[in-house]
Amino acid sequence: MMKNVPSEKASFFNSRYSASLLLGTVITIVVVGTGVLSFFWLPFNVSSLNVAQRLQPASAQHWLGTDQYGRDLLSMLMIGAQTSLGVGLFAVGFGMLLGVPLGLLAAARRGFVDQLLMRFNDLVFAFPAVLSAILITASLGPGALNSIIAIGIFNVPVFARVARGGALSLAGREFLLAARLAGKGALRITFEHVLPNIASLLIVQATIQLSMGILAEAGLSYLGLGPQPPLVSWGRMLNEAQTLVSFAPQLALIPGATIVVAVLGFNLLGDGLRDLLDPKLRGGPR
C-alpha cells in the first residue's frame, strides 16, 4: 500500500542519517568542489606541456608528481573532474529533458501512446548502454559532445520509466481529482501536481545515473573515443599511463582510484537519498 509522499521537512527530521548518505555526500562535495575550484584556480597550468619536468615523483611542489608530458598530476585530476562531471551532467540532463516528458506523456495519455513510447523505450533499453555508447562515438567520431549524446541517449528510457511509474502511482489520488475538478488541463496538472511529487524520485535516479555517466565517460575516453586533448579526462589519463605502468604505476593508479572514488561517491549518495526519500524502504513506524 502506497503511503503519502512525505514532505521534505518531515523526511529530514525523522530519518536516520545513514553512513552511506554521509560518506556519499562528503565525497560528492569534494569531487564537485574540486571541479568547481578548478575553474578558478589550479596548482599548475596543465595546458602548457613541459617535457623537461616529466615523470617526477611526488614532491612538496607537485603533490602527486607529474605525468609523461610534465603536467602536474593533481591539477590534471582537478581539471579532469570538470570533464567527467560536465559530460556526466549534460548526459543526464539530456536524458532527463527527453525522458521525463516522454514518461509523463505516456502516463497522462495511456493506451496506444503509452504502448508505443514504452515499447520504443524497451528497445533502447535492450542495448547494453556502454557498448552502444562506444558504437555511437565510434561512428559519430570521438569528442565531448558526441560522448554526451551517446551516454545521454541511454538515460532517456531510464528517466522515462521512472517518470511514468511515478506518475502512474499518483493516478486517481484526491489532489489530482481536485485539480481536475478545478478545471485544470492535463498539461497543467502534470506540471503543477505530478512533477513536484515525483521530483524526489527523479533526483535519486539522476544521482545514480550521474555515477554511471562518469564511468561511461571514463570508459569512452579510455578507448580514445571521449573528449579529445586539450581537454583532460580521467579515462584518457588511464589509457596513456598504461604503457608506462612498469615504471610509473602511479600514473595509472591515481586516476583509476579517482574514478573509483567518484563513482562510489555518487552511488552512495544516490542510494542514501533513495533510502531517505523512499517511504517503502524506511524501517519502523514513522
Added chain:
Amino acid sequence: MRLNSLTKLLKRVALPCLLSVACLAGNSHASDHASLNIGMQLEPPHLDPTAGAAGAIDAVTYANIFEGLTRIGAHGEVLPALARSWKVSPDGLSYTFYLAKGVQFHDGSPFSADDVKFSLDRARGDGSTNAQKPLFSAIKEVVAVAPNEVRVDLLRQEGSLLFNLGWGDAVIVSRQSAKGNRKHPIGTGPFQFSRWVKGQEIQLQRFDHYWGSPAKLDTVRFKVIADPNAAIAAVMAGDVDAYPGFPAPEALGHLEADPRFKVFAGSSEGETILAMNNKAGPLADVRVRRAVSMAIDKQALVEGAMYGYGTPITSHFAPHHPAALDLAAETPFDVREAKHLLKQAGYEDGFTATLKLPPPSYARRGGELIASDLSKIGIKLKIVPVEWAQWLADVFKGKNYEFTIVSHTEPMDIGIYARKDYYFNYDSAEFDGVVKQLNAASDTQARYSLLGEAQRIIARDAVNAYLFQLANVSVWNAKLEGMWKDAPIQAIDVTHVHWQD
C-alpha cells in the same frame, strides 16, 4: 534489498577497478620455426605498390611478394633482383638489363622481358596511377630485346636510375594479373599472397616455385596493431614475433631488459612533419607558417613523444644523408619572434585551426605537444584523431585539412614539393627550377649543391614545420635473425628471416 544494492554497487565499481589495472601479463607461446608474426601500425589501403603512396603497402609486399629489376638492400645499397646484371652505355643514356631465368609469377605464368616493358610503360604512362611517377621521368623507351634482355633508353642522364628501379613503385607485374593486384597481389617474389582479414592481418605463404634461394619461413602474418598499449601486450604475449616501427618507445627499456627480446634503434627515411595546407586561410601567409615552425620546441618534441628516439630536422631531408644541411637558422625555436611574425601577418590574437592526426603514436602524441607549443603564440588547435583510410582519403587525397602530422618514409623524396597536386598545396617556381636542374644533373657534387638549395627553399618558405627524423625502432624475438635494423626504404623484408635453433 540492502545486499542487492551492495552487489549492484560492487558491479558498478568493479569496472573502473579493472580499468585501472593494466593487464600486461601473458605467456610467450612457443613459436614454431616455420611461421612469423609481424606487428605493424597501419593497415595498407590495398596491396598494389605500383598504385599507392601508403608505405604500409610496400612494407608488406616489397621483396616479399613483388620484385623489381633492382632492389634496395638493408643498408640502402642497390642490389640485383630480377635483373641479374646490367650494362650501361658509355654516354649513360642506355641501360641493358639481363634478366633472371626460370622466373614465374605466383599464378604460374612465366616472366619475360615483355613483363618488364609492360610494367615500366604502365608505371610511366599517361593513365598511370603510380604514386612516384617522377622516378621514371628520364625514361624514353623500354625495349624487350630478347626474352631475357631489356634495354631502357633515357632522355637524359639519370644517376639514380638503378636506385629508382629498386623502389616498390617500380616492381614488375604481369599483364594478366596487374588489375587484380590491389586485392590479390601476384608477383615473382619468394612469398605469395594467401589471405587478408581486413582490420586484422595479411597472410603470406612461401612460393614453392621461386627462382632464387627459397624463403626459410612457411607463413608470414602482418598484424595491424596501432595502439601502443596493444602493441606492448602483443609483443609481451608473443602474439607478434617482431614489430618494426614499434609505437611505444617508452617501453623499450623494459623490453630490452627482457632476455626474450632484442631491441634496435636504426635509422629511417621518415621525415616527420607538421604538414600545413599552404592554401588554407592564415597558412597561405609565409609569415604565419614561419611563426608556426618557430613556435615548436623540436628537442622537447622528440623527448616527449618519442622518448628521445629521433633526430630533429630542419628541412625535408634525412640528416644522415651526405647532402643534408643544418638549416636551423631559418626557423629557430623562438616564441617571441614567432609572436612578432603573427602580429605582422595580422594575427596578433592568433587563430583557431584543426589538427588532424592519423593513428601512429608519433602523430597522436606529437599532436598534443605541438598544440601546447602553438597555444603559446595564440594558435588554438582542435585535435581531430582520424583513422588511416580516412586520413588517406580526406587529408592526403582530398587536401581537406589545415594541420596534420605524418612521417614521409620514402627515401630522397624532396621532389614532392614540386608536385602541383600534392597535399601541401605548395607552389614555387624557384623550387621547381631547382628540381628540374637536379633531374638533369649527374655529377654528385652538383647534385648535392642543388639538393642543398632545394632544402633551403622549403625551409625558408616554411612549407611545413619539419619536426624530426623517425628512428626505426624495432623489437624482435631474441631468436629471430635476418630482419632489417634500418629502414632505407619502406619495406619489411622477410625473405632472409629465420629462427635460430
